[in-house]
Amino acid sequence: MSEPSNSGVGYRVPGAGSDRRLAYLLVAPTVAVLVALSIYPLIHVVTLSLQVTSGGASRWSLGNFARLFSDHFFLAALGHTLVYAACALTLEFFLGLGLAVLMNNQLRGRSLFRAALLVPMMLPTVVAGVVWRLMLNPNFGAVNGTLRSWGLNTAALTWTSSPRLAMLSIVAVDVWQWTPFMFLILLAGLQAIPQEPYEAACMDGSSAWQTFRHVTLPLLKPAILVALLLRTMDLLRVFDQVFILTEGGPGFATETISLYIYRTAFRFSDFGYAAAMSFVLLIVTNIVSAFYIRVLQAREA
């Protein structure tokens, strides 16, 4: 994360003894809570994942990890999650960037529009799921109803119940809900860009596209990376909307990794295997976030 600009060392009090003690004292509760609710559970995940329970007794084993590689369902769920994340991220990024550029002009009622775009993003994800279950219902949902009233044949458009369209449907719902997020962050980034580089580019006689490519994008890069990082993390953990919209179906077409872990743990009571899958998900998430943070830091250096 980028430091706020005025965080110079000069603003800090050189640590006098009692002040230092006070500092530790003040930060201790935060650290304690996070150790209890994040670090301890992580250690627990690792120990759980290394235990296999059979016949009522558990023993140490790598069996859960071995099982991962032969479990098509796990691999499929991981695949679905990655496909889902990649599709939604790409769409949200380009749509959000487009909207941000569009709105980074003099525009009457811009604040009104911004407020309107807040609505999908602030909805509880469960409610967003409900909204789209209503909209996508093949028989009386508003989407098919409206298409039908335009004279289109909607017999094949069964959305979340069709193996072919289900993934598309849940991606579309995510794009609907989270494009505003990209838009807001990128718009803020655009507005923070000073005027001078543009004036310089204008004098060089660059075309609009060249200016965008060589001036705007590089300056927007930090905001883009932050937005992509946060969205990626959220996409990799997707659970709520899918739970409401499809519960992983039809068949296994939209089962995401979070859903599969949930099912394994809380329906099949196989905590060890769920922990092993959690561990893999954590590694994947860490690799992705480390990649983004490296890019961010490379820029700062």
Place this chain on the structure above:
Amino acid sequence: MINLRPLLRYPLVALATLVALAPVYWMLTISLKHEVDQFAVPPLWFSFTPTLEHYRDAFLTRNFGHYLITSTIVAVCSTFCALVIGTLGAYALARFQMPRRLDRKLSLWILSTRMFPPIVTAVPLFLMMRDLGLLNTRASLVILYTGFNLPFVVWMMRGFFLEVPRELEEAAMVDGDSRLGALRRVLLPLVAPGLAATAVFCLIISWNEFLFALVLTQTDAAMTLPVGIAGRVTQYEIKWGVMSAAGVVAMVPILIFALAVQKYLVRGLSLGAVKG
């Protein structure tokens, strides 16, 4: 800048607004429609006879009123706890230098805990709550949401503190105030709007949380609104009206809150990384 002609710009903006709002509006109409109108073909977007029967059904005959109370209590308590703990931590990280850049490392570590997918810790936290005998209590949700909100509070408040010149506090300290006295009397009032915005974000995060509320609650005693709504969704025959009514009620406070902190929205959404 790419210079789109305004003539092209407005229809695009209007279209995006329409796409963003139409589904929510549709849910609102479903919640207000008699059942016959819900199934009408073609869909009735505007002309129907409104009714409040689904709201009555949800909140008087069903237990949604109770879920609403639970959601409120859990969101408010966890926000409060996270604010108190996190603001103190943020103050320490913003104002003190620790040896070997420990302050910076701590800040990044605190942020990184927020990157964990919740399902990863769901199993151990479930087992932990079970061992503490806290399953199916509001307290368990308060504790967990405090933990979720904490990194967020620390990063937001740290950013706000760093923006306030240190000289102001020093002046107070010269006047005989203690460090914490200066924090309370000088610094906190100055960052009060930021504190309020942070609080609102925490409320939103807690209010919307679903996975842990689903896992940790077994009866109406501790069930939150999202879990209550989800419980009606997958039913045999789906009560669309009741579900929509509850959805509208779950949405309204969040939207009001979100509009109230529009100014800090971008900063809140990006964990303080981008200033809007």
Place this chain on the structure above:
Amino acid sequence: MTAIPLWIHEPAHKVFYLRLGRKTDDERSLAMELSLEPSGVFRIRYGAMNSALKEILSSDHRMRSVSLSILSGMLLVALIPGLLSCQRDPNAKSLTLAVNSGVEGDALKQAALDYEAQTGVHINIAEFPYANLFEKELIDLGARSRAYDLIMLDDPWFPKFASQHLLTELTPLLQQRGLKGPDEDFVATSIALGREPYRTGSLYAMPYVGNSQLLFYRKDLFAKHNLPEPATWNDALAAAKIISELETNGAPGGGKIYGYVMRAAQGNAAVADFMPIFWAFGGEMLDANYQPAVNSAEGIAALKFMLELGKYSPPGYASFNADEVGAHLLQGTAAMSINWPAWISSFNDPAKSRVIGNMEFATLPGAKNPGQAEIGNWLLAIPRDAKNKDAAFDFLLWATSAEQMKRSAIRGNPPTRKSLFNDPELVAKFPAYPTQLRSLESSRPRPRTPHWNEIENVFGIYLSKANSGELSAEDAMNQANTEIGKILERAK
């Protein structure tokens, strides 16, 4: 509008004010008072600003501390009741039931209200959709959080709970009340479900709703096309073909009538609709050595037959659940289906049905083997760690008594007592009862294994994939067999 919350201590109760108005000294400002009384009750009052409040608010010095007290206000308003409510209900005269949301759970909910009125025992209901009820019960019983005193179980879940010793044995409780065992009146196939091992073991659950599958068919259409009541699956297929081909605009409103409708959504739905075909064709899920055998020649033939029937089912049936199937039958757009008796009463309800008087119910067709329905009883059981076992058992006995079960039957749930299937009043209301009893007595449970939920999940996924055209019947059954094998292997 500004909202300034203010925290004031009062001896009697805690108050939290919210001022709604633009200016601090605005006489017209409204104050909203949220007060929390010692009993934990919230009260909300609206009124004009009182002068004391105004004085505090208008004082500039205090304004700052007022805005800082937002948080302390929030804490005290919410934390106190929040933590108070965490306490467990110490009142022994109170029971918590976990029920299925739907007609079966509704009947028990109604019964609970009656019981409460009669005895004063307060009953809390925790209601969940079918898909989540099992998880909730397993979590509660497995984690011993003791939230539930009585649970409703679908019978295939029972082996899981019984094998983990999570339920209370009922025979000692019966004996305490001077009874030797469960009433002889219960249908043998129903009471057998609550025993572990099946049929012969100790009793851990009592049957409450006596569902078993029936073949639903449209007698008007069958008569019109001179079709006999299907005795074999081939009859059913032939009838489905004829109706699909001839009734292209026979549905109310002029649409096509599909010859058959089934639910092939993954999970419980696909498996429930497939098992009777599978059994009739001679398939067995587990062989004598407890090894999976779904990919036997018989099993594959059964799935191929299901896909044949699917050709006469409405498009998208591979993701249908009970609600879609019910809608097709009620709207008159499908002519035949395997379904549960819970739907029967809906067909004569003019508010729901467009096929009043035209639906007939039969026992399931056979093929190589005689037709056998899948049994799907709802059982009542008491968690081993329940807080109020005795009170829960009293309620359980009361609810499964002939008198109360009759009331549940009138509410649309098939009973599990022979006497009620023969009760003249009930038979007059539900003419299918004799058929239902025949179906129930000859019915068969799903394989009794503690791993049924996992097996059903996997098997359902492959059945759904075969029906949606993603996999051939052979591939689906072979892959399902491998996956079921893995589940059983892990369980060893």
